[in-house]
Amino acid sequence: MLSEEQEAELTKLARSKRTSVRLSQRARIVLLAAQGVQNKDIAEQLGIGRVQVSRWRERYVEAGLEGIERDLPRGAPPLKVDVQKLVELTTQSKPQAATHWSTRKMAAELGVSASTVMRHWQANGLKPHIVRGFKVSRDPKFVEKLEDIVGLYMSPPEHALVLCCDEKSQVQALDRTQPGLPLKKGRAQTMTHDYKRHGTTTLFAALNVLDGQVIGQCQPRHTHAEWLKFLRQIDRQTPKGKTLHLIADNYATHKHPAVQEWLAKHARFNMHFTPTSASWMNMVERFFRDISENRLRRGVFTSVPKLVSAIDEYVAHHNTNPKPFIWTKSARDILQKVIRANSRLSSKQNGTLH
Structure with a gap:
């Protein structure tokens, strides 16, 4: 009523x-x-x-x-999450029989939903599923070598060529077990995940810092004998009146006594070695990345000669319209970044010990 x-x-x-x-x-x-x-x-x-x-x-x-x-209450009341405990577990512990936490493992541990865990991880900037690689050089002459190489990049000497040299070893001639399907509208290119190995080759390359030209040579091995053969090719393919500054890593074959003896007889060759564990200073690595991405990774090679032919073709094509890689970071900027990385690493290690 x-x-x-x-x-x-x-x-x-x-x-x-x-x-x-x-x-x-x-x-x-x-x-x-x-x-x-x-x-x-x-x-x-x-x-x-x-x-x-x-x-x-x-x-x-x-x-x-x-x-x-008033609306009626809907569903179960929301569970309160101990955010401090969630962050502490994520950063200072590991789940049983696993290397890192997932949203489901953490949700089961705390008795909440996986979406709740993800929301709090995002709010606190936590990404347990990601691990970033690093390598800090412990070379006692790091600063000296850094300034030397960066100086060659940013202020190359006159009447001289700066060549970044290295070898890309164990390049495999891989053939697929079944033919794949080509790219078409609505379908990606297909390729079997398994393959047949037909041998390997080693690509020796010297990148001219000035114009981006590459001197390349494929050889079956990468001992000091093959390195000497490559140095002779560089000697033949560069102007005789030019002084050569070669940047290379600390691989033992680059410092072999036979190599040292040959270099002593060829005074226009000047070797500059990158610091230990700092191959990123060698700009030829950029060229190796490009050839891997553009020609090798998805290539199909039924023999080593066909692989070598493809590499030679790529180098020749690159040299028709080369583009140099421009180095922009000064030695001081790089050194400051390395110091910061060392400082963070040391503080984290000390925190772990405590």
Whole structure:
């Protein structure tokens, strides 16, 4: 039974265009009930469930208008997450029989959902699934070698050539066990994951810092004998009046006594060695990355001669329109970055020990 005041209030809510659709519907339920309409008829008329009609009638009887204005609680109450414990577990522990936490493992550990774990990881900048590699050089002459090589890149000497030299060893001639399908609209190129090995070759390369030209040579091995053979090729293919500054890593074959003896007889060759564990200073590595990405990784080679032919073709094509790699970082900038990396690494190691 409704008073005139209650009926007017509910009618206003049911007809109002400003109130929410839910509240308007609940007001109509109560009004129809006051007219003696049964629950099933109200449900059919409003297109809702009979249980829903009964619930809001009871809510109005118990609390009046306030009872239908408040929404009923939905689902289980949200679990409170101990964020400090979550961060501590993520950064200072490992799950059993695993190397790192996943959202599901952490969710099972804390009794929450995986999406909750992910949300708090993102809020705290935690990415347990990612590991970043690093290598810090411990060469006692790091600064001296750094300044020497960067100086050659940024202020090359006059009447001289600066060549970045290295070998890309164990380049495999890989053939696929089955022919793949070519790229077409709506379908990516296919290639079997397994392969047949047909041998290997080693690519020796010297990158001219000035113009980006590459002197390349493929050989079956990479001992000091092959290195000497490559040095002789460099000697033949470079202008005789030019002094040569060769940048290379600390591989033992580059410092073999036979190599040292040959270099002593060829005074225009000047060797500059990168610091230990700092091959990234050698710009020929950029060329190796390009040839791997553009020609070797997805290539199919049924023999070593065909692999060598493909490499020679790539080097020749590169030399038709070479583009030099431009070195932009000064020795001071690099040194400051290395110092910061060492400092962070030392502080983390000390924190782990404590």
